[in-house]
Amino acid sequence: MDKGRALIEPQAPVEPDDYADHRLTEVIELFFFAYRDFTSDPDEILEKYEFGRAHGRVMHFVGRNPGISVAELLNILRITKQSLARVLRELIERGFVRQEEGPRDRRQRLLFLSQAGIELVRKVDVPQRARVRRALEAAGPEARELWPGMLLGIVNPEDRAAVSALVSKPRVVGEDR
Amino acid sequence: MDKGRALIEPQAPVEPDDYADHRLTEVIELFFFAYRDFTSDPDEILEKYEFGRAHGRVMHFVGRNPGISVAELLNILRITKQSLARVLRELIERGFVRQEEGPRDRRQRLLFLSQAGIELVRKVDVPQRARVRRALEAAGPEARELWPGMLLGIVNPEDRAAVSALVSKPRVVGEDR
């Protein structure tokens, strides 16, 4: 029903200003649609375990940062400790996450994935990674190098250094590949 | 505390497979962080009006597609009509959205932004557009052309045509620029 113009190469170039302006709208809307589908893969799998998106996020970041403290995890997720406590309790009770007393600071409860947790994270990652892989391949080699910088450009400037350090850590969960 | 490797240009190239594999993880995590900050701009402004993110989304897409039917809007948002009804009722009661009987099909309730709605959408858009503009500029001209295709590659294949048509429609809300 909606004809619209071609997405990648607009047929009739409009004025430069309008063009740049419209490109912003395009990216904003695509961001919404992309994220909507991007999150659907994990959701489906977690549902089978009676877990939600929040559980998936916690497991992901614990898996990527074994021994992370609760405070550090809170800083990544940007939620309150009360919100985290709920999902964390369930993950621990059901044996997907394990806590250890901090060796230096015994107040800390360092977080680790159990074997079950590692396996679930892997399972959740499969379709999501496949989705991103397809998008990277379709976009071509130049795009592959540009993706991370572009996404990082959306992040708040004051958080970029921390985010950059975090995402560039080598993979830990799934020592295989 | 976290050193990590440089994000954009890894210092020591690792094995090709590992590299590609890690790039996927990187993009997945960056997508989370980017979306987290991306949505924070609208949230702050809508809060002042005692509206939520859901109201913002409805106003955005109604503004972009004046005269859209409820069914079409539901198909964009992918939520249930009961969920939509709640926010839509508030938006209509408070005079940000207006309904008109469909001229051909009198069962339809076509949706339009009121003047107040147009103004609020513009207000909400300002920081979000600025954020994306900065990211586009920082990423360089090649990236600017690659963004939309890359994001579209994340969308479910069967929805791409519809999404593409939708986002490439010329701007309507904010006839100015």
Add this chain to the structure above:
DNA sequence: AAATTTATGTCAGCCATGTTGACATAAATT
């Protein structure tokens, strides 16, 4: 040693936004 700060946990209640299921109405279509 005592006082304070920090890391974490917990209880209780609230809010926004999603869900399902059932039913209602008017208009369009068969």
Add this chain to the structure above:
DNA sequence: AATTTATGTCAACATGGCTGACATAAATTT
């Protein structure tokens, strides 16, 4: 005249956020 479609509505429930108040143990400061 019967059926389908577009929309709305009621009710109940789930998830994942939030605030505020308070508790405990360990580390740090005075």
